[in-house]
Amino acid sequence: MARPTDQFIDSGKSDPTSRGATAAWVLLLVLLMLKAVLIFSIPVSNQYNGDAYDYGAKASHLVTHGTFKKVTAPTPSGDIAGHYSDFRPPGFPVIIAGLMWVGGQTPGEVNASTRVLNFTLDAVVCAILLGLALQISPRRSHQLVAAAIIGLQPWTSAFVTATYSDTVVTFLAVVGVMALTRYIGASSRRVEVWAMLCGSLALSASSLVRPEMILFPPAMTAAAWYLRHRSSRTACSVGLIAMVAALPLLLAVALNVGYRWTVESKLAIYGELQVQTPGLVKWVQTWTGSGKAKEDILWGPFQISQEEFEKLDERIFSSRDEKKILGEIAARARERGYMTKGEDQVFDQIAEKRIKENPLNYYLLVRLYNTGHYWINLSSAYYLLENQAKLPRIVSKMVSGFFFGFKVVVLFFALLGFGLAIRQVFLISSNKNTSTDAVFFVALGLLFVLMRTAVFSFYANVIEFRYMLPAWPFVVIAAVFGLHQTLPLMGRLHASAGQSGFS
Numbered sequence: 001m002a003r004p005t006d007q008f009i010d011s012g013k014s015d016p017t018s019r020g021a022t023a024a025w026v027l028l029l030v031l032l033m034l035k036a037v038l039i040f041s042i043p044v045s046n047q048y049n050g051d052a053y054d055y056g057a058k059a060s061h062l063v064t065h066g067t068f069k070k071v072t073a074p075t076p077s078g079d080i081a082g083h084y085s086d087f088r089p090p091g092f093p094v095i096i097a098g099l100m101w102v103g104g105q106t107p108g109e110v111n112a113s114t115r116v117l118n119f120t121l122d123a124v125v126c127a128i129l130l131g132l133a134l135q136i137s138p139r140r141s142h143q144l145v146a147a148a149i150i151g152l153q154p155w156t157s158a159f160v161t162a163t164y165s166d167t168v169v170t171f172l173a174v175v176g177v178m179a180l181t182r183y184i185g186a187s188s189r190r191v192e193v194w195a196m197l198c199g200s201l202a203l204s205a206s207s208l209v210r211p212e213m214i215l216f217p218p219a220m221t222a223a224a225w226y227l228r229h230r231s232s233r234t235a236c237s238v239g240l241i242a243m244v245a246a247l248p249l250l251l252a253v254a255l256n257v258g259y260r261w262t263v264e265s266k267l268a269i270y271g272e273l274q275v276q277t278p279g280l281v282k283w284v285q286t287w288t289g290s291g292k293a294k295e296d297i298l299w300g301p302f303q304i305s306q307e308e309f310e311k312l313d314e315r316i317f318s319s320r321d322e323k324k325i326l327g328e329i330a331a332r333a334r335e336r337g338y339m340t341k342g343e344d345q346v347f348d349q350i351a352e353k354r355i356k357e358n359p360l361n362y363y364l365l366v367r368l369y370n371t372g373h374y375w376i377n378l379s380s381a382y383y384l385l386e387n388q389a390k391l392p393r394i395v396s397k398m399v400s401g402f403f404f405g406f407k408v409v410v411l412f413f414a415l416l417g418f419g420l421a422i423r424q425v426f427l428i429s430s431n432k433n434t435s436t437d438a439v440f441f442v443a444l445g446l447l448f449v450l451m452r453t454a455v456f457s458f459y460a461n462v463i464e465f466r467y468m469l470p471a472w473p474f475v476v477i478a479a480v481f482g483l484h485q486t487l488p489l490m491g492r493l494h495a496s497a498g499q500s501g502f503s
Contacts, residue, residue, distance in 0.1 A: 031151025091208030279348025417482025445474025
């Protein structure tokens with residue numbers, strides 16, 4: 001029995017290699033070249049910034065000594081509040097070490113080679129997305145729109161100029177989900193096994209780069225098996241597929257444990273996260289505010305100026321006296337360059353008091369706000385901001401406004417796309433249908449997006465928009481899917497309305 005057709009979702013089959021699709025590939029190439037000009041026109045920093053200090057130091061020690069540096073317990077001197085712990089996995093430092101062998105070991109050389117790597121990985125991600133988008137609609141105009149959206153969107157490439165691990169994780173996530181999509185539509189047992197192995201391998205490799213990614217291989221492979229089971233009664237046995245899916249993850253766990261034992265002599269998958277100012281962090285987590293404001297306060301501490309501190313919403317503080325006390329601490333910490341243990345305890349005491357007085361705000365409302373703010377914000381991409389700074393102020397604001405509006409439109413159609421993909425998945429019969437790769441990719445992507453958002457906004461209770469970078473490719477392809485599926489419907493509705501008016 002064939003899958004039931006639905007005029008709302010069935011728009012024909014497209015060949016990604018047809019002459020009609022060539023124009024879409026050319027457009028994407030042109031947009032990527034334009035993006036490359038913007039990215040590589042920015043001067044390369046000759047020093048590390050942010051997390052790059054940690055990655056670069058580990059990689060340099062690995063290249064110089066052939067092993068990872070031992071981790072020692074942080075021992076802050078005097079009354080300094082504390083130090084960050086070494087909790088990150090070894091994957092990205094290993095990648096950086098490889099780049100050092102090729103392009104040099106100075107921070108400037110590492111930043112330059114990382115930029116090339118990140119741009120290349122982002123270009124591959126965009127190519128994968130367009131390949132999927134060309135399956136959604138056979139119409140040339142639709143394919144050109146898809147190429148324009150994928151090529152123009154700056155969110156998957158937001159940190160290609162930084163020596164951060166997020167672009168690598170994004171690439172591994174997209175490759176992993178793409179392989180799992182091929183597993184769902186596999187026509188033979190051999191393809192099925194290899195696709196599951198590759199999907200699990202890519203996702204498991206990402207857990208060597210960022211710690212939270214260890215949650216994704218079991219969840220995504222299980223979801224792929226479920227979708228495969230719904231669309232085919234000839235799937236491999238659960239035991240075989242479970243073993244194939246588990247082997248890469250077990251290997252990644254073993255490598256992480258081995259690294260942690262080597263550097264810290266502890267049996268653990270990851271190191272324990274210890275922040276510099278736990279009291280300050282807890283206080284910031286008790287109120288709603290922009291990611292920019294919270295980042296400025298936390299990563300310094302108090303990079304935020306006194307004037308900006310004064311502009312914080314009055315509802316953040318319980319009283320004027322509290323605001324005055326915290327403002328004085330902020331001024332002293334900024335002047336000396338660090339916060340004392342006693343000052344951090346003041347923030348901790350205020351945070352504990354706020355949580356006891358209003359637990360609903362801390363445990364639910366702030367985290368719901370985080371969820372919305374992760375997606376609706378003015379954040380774009382560093383390479384855009386750097387080039388906008390060269391423009392007249394009014395033009396720069398117009399560019400920012402355009403990309404904010406672009407983001408809202410993309411998110412709107414992504415919601416439609418995710419809903420339509422889930423709808424189509426549940427309309428599929430037990431027979432295999434080889435024309436639904438994009439649909440299954442979007443369906444699996446929805447799970448990825450929901451998990452990623454929940455981990456950071458609810459579990460971690462933090463706002464830093466780069467944490468959503470690996471989820472953006474799935475949002476973009478869902479928006480393309482939603483747009484292409486609703487355009488024919490809107491055309492039919494417009495035609496019907498015209499005919500009714502004529503009659």
